[in-house]
Amino acid sequence: MSIWDLFIAMARAGVLGYGGGPSAIPLIRSEVVDRYGWMSDPEFTDALAIANTLPGPIATKLSAFVGYKVAGVLGATSALIGMVAPTAIAVILLLKILLAYKNSPYLKGLIAAVRPVVVVLLLQTAWQSSQGGTFIDWKPILVGVGAMVAIFWLEIDAPYVILAAMVLGVFFFRPAGA
Numbered sequence: 001m002s003i004w005d006l007f008i009a010m011a012r013a014g015v016l017g018y019g020g021g022p023s024a025i026p027l028i029r030s031e032v033v034d035r036y037g038w039m040s041d042p043e044f045t046d047a048l049a050i051a052n053t054l055p056g057p058i059a060t061k062l063s064a065f066v067g068y069k070v071a072g073v074l075g076a077t078s079a080l081i082g083m084v085a086p087t088a089i090a091v092i093l094l095l096k097i098l099l100a101y102k103n104s105p106y107l108k109g110l111i112a113a114v115r116p117v118v119v120v121l122l123l124q125t126a127w128q129s130s131q132g133g134t135f136i137d138w139k140p141i142l143v144g145v146g147a148m149v150a151i152f153w154l155e156i157d158a159p160y161v162i163l164a165a166m167v168l169g170v171f172f173f174r175p176a177g178a
Contacts, residue, residue, distance in 0.1 A: 003071060003078040009036060010063045010082035015090070018114050021059035024083075026121040028062055038070045053162055059083055139172060 009031035017024025025048065032038050039047065047069070051061040060083055067079025101107050143165055150156040150164075 003074055005036065006067050006070060006075050006079045007082035010067070010079045011086045013063070014059065014083040015086050017059060018118060021057045022122060023118040024059040025062065026125040028059065028066070029125055032066050038066060053166060143168060 010028070013024045013027035013031055017027050029044055033041055033044050047065050048058075048062060051058055051065055054061055060080060063079040063083040064076045068076035071078070098107075147161050147165060150161045151158055
């Protein structure tokens with residue numbers, strides 16, 4: 001493992017994660033768990049949960065966490081630069097082209113075709129994460145369903161739902177004997 005591997009892994013995920021931070025999560029998982037083996041699925045699921053509790057963009061938090069776990073502060077810095085720099089450079093270079101063709105039916109078609117793929121990638125990540133042993137009992141399933149109801153039907157802001165899940169976790173998800 002090298003600092004360069006962290007940079008390349010996160011750059012790949014960042015560049016291919018079309019649609020923002022959440023769409024990069026399956027790609028980060030693929031790099032971290034499948035390609036390099038830096039984390040197991042349960043470890044990645046835990047890292048994702050921790051990153052989701054903190055403010056800010058999920059992809060940058062997750063990449064920094066992975067980089068820190070793998071190679072300390074230098075690893076976190078390398079992974080973070082890998083996640084952010086290629087996309088920032090591409091945005092700056094391609095902004096003029098995008099503005100020139102913003103009404104193009106081809107560009108609109110491209111965007112319409114990519115959106116469902118991003119949703120499928122997010123669902124795939126949730127499914128693969130659930131196979132790691134984290135979601136075997138009924139309590140996490142109930143929390144997930146409750147969160148979905150709270151956010152989509154009751155229209156409660158996500159930070160409040162996350163805070164409520166954290167409180168539930170403190171009281172109901174402790175390891176036996178803790």
